[in-house]
Amino acid sequence: MKIFHNLDELKTPLENAVLTLGNFDGIHLGHREIFRRVVRRAREIGGQSVVYTFVPHPLKILAPEHAPPLINTYDEKEILIEASCIDVLISAPFTRELANLPAHRFVREILVEKVGVSHLVVGYDYLFGKDRSGDVNLLRRMGEYLGFAVEVLDPIRENGEVYSSTRVRKMIREGEVRAVTKVLGRNYNFSGRVVHGFGRGSKLGFPTANLATDKELLPCPGVYAVKVKRGEEILDGVLNIGRNPTFNAAGLFIEVHLLDFSGDLYGEELRVYFVERLRDEIRFAELEQLKRAINNDIARGREILAVARLIQYQEYLDCGRGQRDCP
Structure with a gap:
């Protein structure tokens, strides 16, 4: 083109x-x-x-x-x-x-x-x-x-x-990431660079990649089951968008825990595809409550992602020529 x-x-x-x-x-x-x-x-x-x-x-x-x-x-x-x-x-x-x-x-x-x-x-x-x-x-x-x-x-x-784009925005703002796939024809997604965070996830036993993105529209705060593309590799994950109310943090944070993954991701670009919303972001009175909630999120995320098909744009469009990876 x-x-x-x-x-x-x-x-x-x-x-x-x-x-x-x-x-x-x-x-x-x-x-x-x-x-x-x-x-x-x-x-x-x-x-x-x-x-x-x-x-x-x-x-x-x-x-x-x-x-x-x-x-x-x-x-x-x-x-x-x-x-x-x-x-x-x-x-x-x-x-x-x-x-x-x-x-x-x-x-x-x-x-x-x-x-x-x-x-x-x-x-x-x-x-x-x-x-x-x-x-x-x-x-x-x-x-x-x-x-x-x-x-x-x-x-x-x-x-x-x-x-309509207005309809898409409304659905994404309300966290309807599963339903919006039928309007977009693909999983809603964004690209983010892995940056240093506060290390809270690792201390809790759930290391996370903290993401910075130029995407203007993100789903409402909460926990989501996601697919994550790292190069040609597709990984399952659980992602939290929000303000970390349990820790009284300031700002909006995007943190993804990659299931069954270990390694250094700092500086890498990841593309995150939203599959399903799991729950609202909650303020927990005790860290043990937060840990139990994360374990539940991971268990439910595994069930959903095990059968979820990642829909990318180029999978159903063929122009008769080589295609770049599509968001």
């Missing part, structure tokens, strides 16, 4: 560009269906499948106080879009200047003259341009005049519920 991080890198318009545009945070199953249609249409006309998205999320510029935490990092999003068999990704900077560009000028100057759109795929409620004045009706009118087709998609649903 060719990636353009700035429109100035695009020296000439693309040939027969079949394009969709949006934020695409999360790359959930609804987004995947949009990409599938873009790819199919591009192959039908011998064109190029193109995703046009923005960095940062527009609300981070226009209304930072209302900007949602991102489901994926920008690097993860690029990998997931590539795994969707897209030919070209335009990951364009979002600026106030762009936000003030009238909708009709965005279509003419950027989509048509710069990108070379021949077929545009958008959702029925897509809005764009200054004051969000552009809609599908404007796109259709301009398409007729400027020579590109417009395909408008109805909401993509599953069991009556619309696939």
Whole structure:
């Protein structure tokens, strides 16, 4: 997949560009269906499948106080879009200047003259341009005049519920990591670097890897059964996200205990896949109570993870070419 991080890198318009545009945070199953249609249409006309998205999320510029935490990092999003068999990704900077560009000028100057759109795929409620004045009706009118087709998609649903990034965020915030797999099409996950902690886990007899991550959206505090990818190795684990209330700790900590593992992990990058929520984070009056709870967590985690299948993005998408590991 060719990636353009700035429109100035695009020296000439693309040939027969079949394009969709949006934020695409999360790359959930609804987004995947949009990409599938873009790819199919591009192959039908011998064109190029193109995703046009923005960095940062527009609300981070226009209304930072209302900007949602991102489901994926920008690097993860690029990998997931590539795994969707897209030919070209335009990951364009979002600026106030762009936000003030009238909708009709965005279509003419950027989509048509710069990108070379021949077929545009958008959702029925897509809005764009200054004051969000552009809609599908404007796109259709301009398409007729400027020579590109417009395909408008109805909401993509599953069991009556619309696939949406808002729905994904809500589920993750509420710790519904098992259920969200059916909306994302993969286990929710994050990459973290192992850093030094306070050593409390080792003193209790349950050594943990303390993780630092750039991920903006994490499940609510609690204990989770997880799969952990270390290089090509997949390990089972029990992870705690929270503030360590038993120890009156300050800050948010992410600690994973890897089952049946011993070794030095400091400085390594691990990718953690959430499988199931085990319980809330609890303040214990005595350390022995905490130890018993951890033992119970590990026992239950083993049962769940023994039969759990890790779902990674590339397992069910084949673009006919080698794939990178997908988050």
